[in-house]
Amino acid sequence: MSFMSRFPGRKSTDTEPVYGRRNFLKQSAVSLGMTVHEFIKHRDAKPPQEEQTDPVRTDWLRPPGAVNESLFLERCTACGDCVDVCPHDSIQVSKQDERPEIFPDHTPCYVCEDLPCIGACETEALLPINGPITDVNMGIARVNHRLCTAPAGCNACVSKFPTEAIQMDFSSFTITVD
Ligand code: SF4
Ligand code: SF4
16 A cells, blocks of 8 residues: 555655654663663663772781891791691781781780690791790780870789780889880
8 A cells, every 4th residue: 555545635745654663762761661661771770889908917927936027038938837837827818929927816825834835846937945835935915005095994904914024014004015
């Protein structure tokens, strides 16, 4: 059927696309709807999570008896024997070089009387302590006085410490480290 026969009242030059315009308007409405939908979807979407990686800590201690650090790096073969014998799981394996590390704020060294970690080390990266257990020197504790609540009466660290190296100074109500 020709256009003229379907619409006899129209002139042959009247080529207005009646159905085409309807379709166009319909499509436009659908398209607008989809755009609004996409906008809302993106607006409400959570921002992509950045991949979290644990920061590498450098504030570790070596196990008791460790030789100086440069020699330790030469001698320690990262065999993990000291890690395996530690009864308190105090020694962590470094994520960087698999050598032993201790983070006292995570799990402290309990300074075992028989020091099995030292006995397990065959490379002399950890050397025997030839004296009283108090000769073990892994580092010196420091008190963060900004965070310490000793002025408010806390002395939990003093009461748990096995020696008298950490004391409460009652004149100033601060913790001191010998
Ligand atoms: S002394 Fe004991 S607690 Fe400390 S690292 Fe050695 S085995 Fe572990
Ligand atoms: S036992 Fe000795 S060589 Fe082995 S990981 Fe421990 S410190 Fe290193």
